[in-house]
Amino acid sequence: MKHLLAAILLGVPFVALPVAADAPVYLDPSYSPVERAADLAARMTLPEKASQMNSSQSAAIPRLGIAAYGWWNEAGHGVAREGTRNGGGPPTLINTTSYPVDLSLGSTWNPDLIYREATLISDETREIFRNNTLDLSLYSPTVNLARDPRWGRNDEAFSEDPLLTAALAGQFVNGLQGQTPSGETQNGYLKTIATIKHFAANNSEFNRVNGSSDMDERTLREYYTAQFRDLIRNSSPGSIMSAYNRVNGIPAPASVHLNDTLARQTFGFGGYFTSDCDAVYEIQAGHHWQPANAAAPLDQFGRTAYAQSAGEDLNCNAGYKDGKNYGNTIPAAVAQHITTDTGIYNENDVDVSLVRLLTARIATGEFDAEAQVPWVAAARARLAPGTWTNADTNAAVTETPERLAMAREVAGESTVLLKNDRGLLPLRVPATGAYRVAVIGTYANPPTMYLGGYSSIQGSAGVAKSVTTYAGVRAAVLAANPDATVDYLPASDPAAAAGYDVVIVHAGTDDTTAREAHDRADLALPGGQAELIAQVVAANPRTVVYLETVGQVDLPPGVPAVLWSSYNGQQKGAALADVLTGAVNPSGHLPFTWYADLAQLPPIGDYAIRPTATTLGRTYQYFTGDVTYPFGHGLSYTRFRYGNVRVDRHRVDADGTILVSADVTNVGRTTGADVAQLYVRTPAAADRPKQRLAGFRKITLRPGQTSQVTFRVSVPSLAYFDEAAGRYRVDPGRYELRVADSSAGRGSRANVAVTGTLHAVPEVVTPRPVAVGDAALGISQRVVFGTGSRIDPQLTVSLTDETLAGYRTLGDSTPLPAGMRVRYTSNRPDVVSADLVALQPGVATVTATVDYRGRTARGTFVVLVRG
Numbered sequence: 001m002k003h004l005l006a007a008i009l010l011g012v013p014f015v016a017l018p019v020a021a022d023a024p025v026y027l028d029p030s031y032s033p034v035e036r037a038a039d040l041a042a043r044m045t046l047p048e049k050a051s052q053m054n055s056s057q058s059a060a061i062p063r064l065g066i067a068a069y070g071w072w073n074e075a076g077h078g079v080a081r082e083g084t085r086n087g088g089g090p091p092t093l094i095n096t097t098s099y100p101v102d103l104s105l106g107s108t109w110n111p112d113l114i115y116r117e118a119t120l121i122s123d124e125t126r127e128i129f130r131n132n133t134l135d136l137s138l139y140s141p142t143v144n145l146a147r148d149p150r151w152g153r154n155d156e157a158f159s160e161d162p163l164l165t166a167a168l169a170g171q172f173v174n175g176l177q178g179q180t181p182s183g184e185t186q187n188g189y190l191k192t193i194a195t196i197k198h199f200a201a202n203n204s205e206f207n208r209v210n211g212s213s214d215m216d217e218r219t220l221r222e223y224y225t226a227q228f229r230d231l232i233r234n235s236s237p238g239s240i241m242s243a244y245n246r247v248n249g250i251p252a253p254a255s256v257h258l259n260d261t262l263a264r265q266t267f268g269f270g271g272y273f274t275s276d277c278d279a280v281y282e283i284q285a286g287h288h289w290q291p292a293n294a295a296a297p298l299d300q301f302g303r304t305a306y307a308q309s310a311g312e313d314l315n316c317n318a319g320y321k322d323g324k325n326y327g328n329t330i331p332a333a334v335a336q337h338i339t340t341d342t343g344i345y346n347e348n349d350v351d352v353s354l355v356r357l358l359t360a361r362i363a364t365g366e367f368d369a370e371a372q373v374p375w376v377a378a379a380r381a382r383l384a385p386g387t388w389t390n391a392d393t394n395a396a397v398t399e400t401p402e403r404l405a406m407a408r409e410v411a412g413e414s415t416v417l418l419k420n421d422r423g424l425l426p427l428r429v430p431a432t433g434a435y436r437v438a439v440i441g442t443y444a445n446p447p448t449m450y451l452g453g454y455s456s457i458q459g460s461a462g463v464a465k466s467v468t469t470y471a472g473v474r475a476a477v478l479a480a481n482p483d484a485t486v487d488y489l490p491a492s493d494p495a496a497a498a499g500y501d502v503v504i505v506h507a508g509t510d511d512t513t514a515r516e517a518h519d520r521a522d523l524a525l526p527g528g529q530a531e532l533i534a535q536v537v538a539a540n541p542r543t544v545v546y547l548e549t550v551g552q553v554d555l556p557p558g559v560p561a562v563l564w565s566s567y568n569g570q571q572k573g574a575a576l577a578d579v580l581t582g583a584v585n586p587s588g589h590l591p592f593t594w595y596a597d598l599a600q601l602p603p604i605g606d607y608a609i610r611p612t613a614t615t616l617g618r619t620y621q622y623f624t625g626d627v628t629y630p631f632g633h634g635l636s637y638t639r640f641r642y643g644n645v646r647v648d649r650h651r652v653d654a655d656g657t658i659l660v661s662a663d664v665t666n667v668g669r670t671t672g673a674d675v676a677q678l679y680v681r682t683p684a685a686a687d688r689p690k691q692r693l694a695g696f697r698k699i700t701l702r703p704g705q706t707s708q709v710t711f712r713v714s715v716p717s718l719a720y721f722d723e724a725a726g727r728y729r730v731d732p733g734r735y736e737l738r739v740a741d742s743s744a745g746r747g748s749r750a751n752v753a754v755t756g757t758l759h760a761v762p763e764v765v766t767p768r769p770v771a772v773g774d775a776a777l778g779i780s781q782r783v784v785f786g787t788g789s790r791i792d793p794q795l796t797v798s799l800t801d802e803t804l805a806g807y808r809t810l811g812d813s814t815p816l817p818a819g820m821r822v823r824y825t826s827n828r829p830d831v832v833s834a835d836l837v838a839l840q841p842g843v844a845t846v847t848a849t850v851d852y853r854g855r856t857a858r859g860t861f862v863v864l865v866r867g
Helices: 004-009 033-042 046-051 102-108 111-128 162-177 217-224 226-235 256-266 279-285 300-309 326-335 347-363 374-382 401-414 469-480 494-499 529-539 572-581
Strands: 193-199 239-242 272-274 416-420 436-440 485-489 502-508 543-548 561-565 627-629 640-647 651-653 657-666 672-681 692-701 706-714 720-722 727-729 733-740 748-755 762-766 784-786 796-799 804-809 812-814 821-826 842-852 855-866
Touching: 033 347, 033 842, 033 855, 046 326, 046 347, 102 111, 102 162, 102 401, 102 561, 111 162, 111 374, 111 401, 162 193, 162 226, 162 692, 193 226, 193 256, 217 226, 217 720, 226 256, 239 256, 256 762, 256 796, 256 804, 272 347, 279 300, 300 326, 300 347, 326 347, 401 572, 436 469, 436 494, 469 485, 469 502, 469 572, 494 529, 502 529, 529 543, 543 572, 561 572, 640 672, 640 733, 657 672, 657 692, 657 733, 657 748, 672 706, 692 706, 706 733, 762 842
Parallel strands: 193 239, 239 272, 436 485, 436 502, 502 543, 543 561, 640 748, 651 748, 762 855, 784 855
Antiparallel strands: 416 561, 640 657, 657 706, 672 692, 672 733, 720 727, 733 748, 762 796, 796 804, 804 812, 821 842, 842 855
16 A cells, blocks of 8 residues: 555654654654654553543643644635634634535536645645644545435535545545545655544434434445545545444444444554544433443443444544543543453553554654654745734735635536526627626625535635625626626515526525534525525526525426536635636536435435335435436536447456446537546346446547547446345346446446456455453553563454454454465564564564465554563
């Protein structure tokens, strides 16, 4: 693996400047971040360790040179909050760049664009956060799937589809962390730490804190966690936030199955887990959870022990709080020797979590000379350190022309042309003479623009750099024709729209309609906006409706032209004007299904995806009813033709790969971009998807131009999870591959016959070292070993069909498969030998190399040896 986090785990040191000969290991960059973290953790008392495991804030330890650190910071669509407050939520930032929200990013279908935006967000974060080195843990992005239009946080999702979500959010993670688009390190340091959230199945607000998301294991793996799996493997996010809810009855923060079996052992996650705020508290207060091996529901010490030993490394302690947190309960919980799902809770559990947290901080360069950390030098070159203040007096200095241009570009590319009857768009503004445009709607010219949840505040300086719909349309039309008239009309008089050449109605939703903790009961536009639209259309058939909403909404019939986006950032008005006038040819495509009727859907608290005798299923993969607009739909001012689909083979083994090519031609008169989407239909079998997205590519073509698009499809990626066997299997038979412009597009297709079965080989190796004899004491993991200890690595090997071999949890292991070979190497054999004996004080990284069926996989662990 080439990813930065993998390099950290493999014990790869960063290129270092000289350090003092007597410098402790944790200050010596010639050691890897995880080795340094182990050394630093070992220097702390248990209360000091506990003090580092609260989000808001972890405490300063002056004797070790550790600063107070705020872990809860927000940057979902622009850096918006920094955790500078101890004991409370992070203050909202003033005058930082506000970009379109995730759902708008989803409609771009453009990973490169998202990478460029996230890069600018992390640049701005480094510029304004304390000392350019602190509080660099960002609770972003949200990667839960938009599987129901009523969900209150659909605007924070990228898509209803796991593959599309992982592809787009993966580039958001890469941009935030300062990695290349392929997930590789650029300079040896993390720029910021991305947190993908909420793990898992946190998709309904009415019961998000204390409800249970219930489903079978197949649905959990194939749908609700698939995007997390792909993000972990392709972009190595530094952090995962667990969810508030239970999954199949077990609170997510304390779920060994979610946090350990799936995320770490199966998917290969190597970062730290943070709770949602205060999800650990809710184990007791909301869920009243009594584990199967507990005599009573958990108290404040039990919830700490169960969560932290299950892998919940950080306690976000500034939400629904009762004053009890990791910082003030860990020492007492350790003293009580609480039996949890992983053993007897003890200080070794604390060490493992603390090392993960400190590794992340060290990897950002916090403990290194500032001149050595390129992200610090670059930030200070752009903005003098100490000159930015969180007040309107900062003059919105970080809202630079480059960032505002990016916000405008993303907003324009996210806009979806749903409908364009009679070719009403683009507007044909004459160069001279009378031309009258009316703009209507409270969202078109508000005193304060709604920018989505977790947005920064735009003070007067930020407002001056923002553009409303009315301002953007007026500027664009008058630039094209100085003789034109652009009026903002009150919604109270729709009949006044009758005499205009074109009318633009901006309708929308905001946090009074849907938000965190509040789902929608229906899909109606709030505040009589549907009636307004109908009245305006009746008065003037040359009406364009722009919907800026949390997701799907009901729209009255008869509207000739409809544009949609989600909350589109502070440059939304300029971007919309670009699309209306044709300066930007719309290329957005829906990242979700626009259902024909809400009555087609099961209750929002029903987490099943596949259809049943009484339900039609969810998402384009399974939904069997009619839709208004299909997943992937989006029109252009030009037209595209798909044809000549071909495959490199018509017969392939279950372990094989297929190359699929198709021709896309712009058959219109305008240069435009379209999204070529590859869908795969599996052989007829019980409960399989009707189709699923297997690849996509956004291409720009001139009029008459034809381009070939090529997709590489791994047949194992088309497998299904067989619950009875506990593994993924590939259905044999004929697979249809179709390249089209939406999930309902006819496109062009080819067939491939798949034969054979999956040949499972090693994918992830996860060591969980203990000293020989620890198991009898209830100790299931440790970092610190005594001199002379013999080390049991407790290896778990995950194969490519997601079966696990070896150690699972204390008292639950299976033999490694016959023929699987394991060997160990130590980077400091004088500290830890290759035969796993702790020889003398120091720190070493041990690599376990697993060979099986011609495939090699590796995992590492760090050992801190004390005399």
